[in-house]
Amino acid sequence: xxGYIDVIKERSNHNNVGDDTLDRLLQExxxxxxxxxxxxxxxLNYYKAEMEKLLSPPLIEATVLDVMDNNRVLVRSxxxxxxxxxxxxxxxxxxIKPGMSVALNQRGSTIIELLKQRDDPYxxxxxxxxxxxxxYAEIGGLEEQIRELREVVELPLKKPELFREIGIEPxxxxxxFGPPGTGKTMLAKAVANESNATFIHVVASEFAQKxxxxxxxxxxxxxxxxxxxxxxxxxxxxxxxxxxxxxxxGTSGEREIQRTLMQLLSEIDGFKALDNVKxxxxxxxxxxxxxxxxxxxxxxxxxxxxxxxxEGRKEIFRIYxxxxxxxxxxxNEILANMTExxxxxxxxNSCVExxxxxxxxxxxxxxxxxxxxxxxxxxKKKSINKGIERKEKFI
Ligand SMILES: Nc1ncnc2c1ncn2[C@@H]1O[C@H](COP(=O)(O)OP(=O)(O)OP(=O)(O)O)[C@@H](O)[C@H]1O
Numbered sequence: 001x002x003g004y005i006d007v008i009k010e011r012s013n014h015n016n017v018g019d020d021t022l023d024r025l026l027q028e029x030x031x032x033x034x035x036x037x038x039x040x041x042x043x044l045n046y047y048k049a050e051m052e053k054l055l056s057p058p059l060i061e062a063t064v065l066d067v068m069d070n071n072r073v074l075v076r077s078x079x080x081x082x083x084x085x086x087x088x089x090x091x092x093x094x095x096i097k098p099g100m101s102v103a104l105n106q107r108g109s110t111i112i113e114l115l116k117q118r119d120d121p122y123x124x125x126x127x128x129x130x131x132x133x134x135x136y137a138e139i140g141g142l143e144e145q146i147r148e149l150r151e152v153v154e155l156p157l158k159k160p161e162l163f164r165e166i167g168i169e170p171x172x173x174x175x176x177f178g179p180p181g182t183g184k185t186m187l188a189k190a191v192a193n194e195s196n197a198t199f200i201h202v203v204a205s206e207f208a209q210k211x212x213x214x215x216x217x218x219x220x221x222x223x224x225x226x227x228x229x230x231x232x233x234x235x236x237x238x239x240x241x242x243x244x245x246x247x248x249x250g251t252s253g254e255r256e257i258q259r260t261l262m263q264l265l266s267e268i269d270g271f272k273a274l275d276n277v278k279x280x281x282x283x284x285x286x287x288x289x290x291x292x293x294x295x296x297x298x299x300x301x302x303x304x305x306x307x308x309x310x311e312g313r314k315e316i317f318r319i320y321x322x323x324x325x326x327x328x329x330x331x332n333e334i335l336a337n338m339t340e341x342x343x344x345x346x347x348x349n350s351c352v353e354x355x356x357x358x359x360x361x362x363x364x365x366x367x368x369x370x371x372x373x374x375x376x377x378x379x380k381k382k383s384i385n386k387g388i389e390r391k392e393k394f395i
Pocket of ligand 1: 138140141182183185187237283284316319343344345348
């Protein structure tokens with residue numbers, strides 16, 4: 001800087017510049033140098049922060065299980081074990097709640113950051129419908145099943161006081177069982193819709209994850225979400241994927257499924273019958289379910305959803321053909337009598353196939369022949385599937 005001032009002085013003598021101007025020139029120079037210093041300092045801090053990030057070890061994510069009274073916290077670390085950890089001074093104990101996600105230091109000994117609550121990606125992958133759009137009127141031939149679901153699910157959600165006044169507890173869980181495609185999922189959606197409840201649809205095989213403890217964690221998070229979004233109905237489809245009879249705990253996969261089942265049972269035991277979370281499960285294989293699932297206080301209301309009888313099939317044909325442009329002479333009674341053994345899904349597929357046959361023949365009306373041809377095609381497909389199932393049984 002001093003060299004700089006000499007240059008200024010020498011120039012000013014030479015150009016007869018007065019002291020005031022000299023001061024101004026010097027001040028301007030000092031200001032511009034100050035700005036340069038500030039920006040260099042900012043840049044230096046930025047790179048220092050970057051270096052710190054690059055060199056700092058990763059933190060360990062953990063979930064708070066319990067806040068102990070001696071200012072210690074029990075956490076389940078994402079690396080597996082439960083740990084009793086300290087709380088760093090910049091965090092208030094009162095801000096720590098069970099279920100929260102926190103960051104532990106590299107040694108896993110101290111909570112150094114509270115993490116933003118996030119929904120587990122798996123749990124987000126569940127289908128959550130705030131208000132399913134299925135109504136009871138769209139379900140054919142299951143009047144008895146609808147009546148029963150309204151009694152044990154819809155009524156307690158809508159009028160819990162009725163049960164408190166009379167002093168009884170409705171069932172906590174309902175198990176719908178029956179062949180594929182008979183309307184179990186539809187029934188669960190319809191009762192969620194009529195109960196103004198959030199519908200959380202989980203396929204049980206999604207619980208059975210490959211990582212140790214993942215399945216149980218997802219079960220826990222699904223029920224936490226159900227409580228958060230209550231009134232809600234948790235619909236566990238294909239519950240036999242985790243609820244099969246306890247077998248020799250051979251592979252780690254079987255042990256993992258067992259752990260997940262245990263978590264499910266403890267979640268069911270964990271809430272009261274009149275809480276505004278209801279569980280409906282569905283299975284095609286009630287014969288292989290672990291009896292612990294069916295114990296009173298769990299899925300103690302079993303509702304069979306069988307293949308529709310002739311009257312039911314006629315009703316389901318009516319539901320689908322009334323939405324289609326069809327010839328006058330389509331007779332649902334005749335169609336129902338021809339489709340012994342058809343499920344509701346088979347009937348729906350027959351109607352869709354009949355529509356395709358009309359389109360392929362450049363017609364915008366479905367004829368009785370289209371329906372007969374479609375039924376014949378579905379019947380053939382069903383017998384092929386039956387043959388494949390029989391073959392698989394003997395392999
Ligand atoms: N009783 C019914 N009335 C009207 N439509 C039905 C009926 N049963 C099934 N369906 C039709 O079949 C489709 C499949 O039904 P849904 O998914 O409810 O069967 P599911 O019993 O849950 O089958 P899965 O056991 O394979 O899961 C529904 O989308 C619906 O269009």
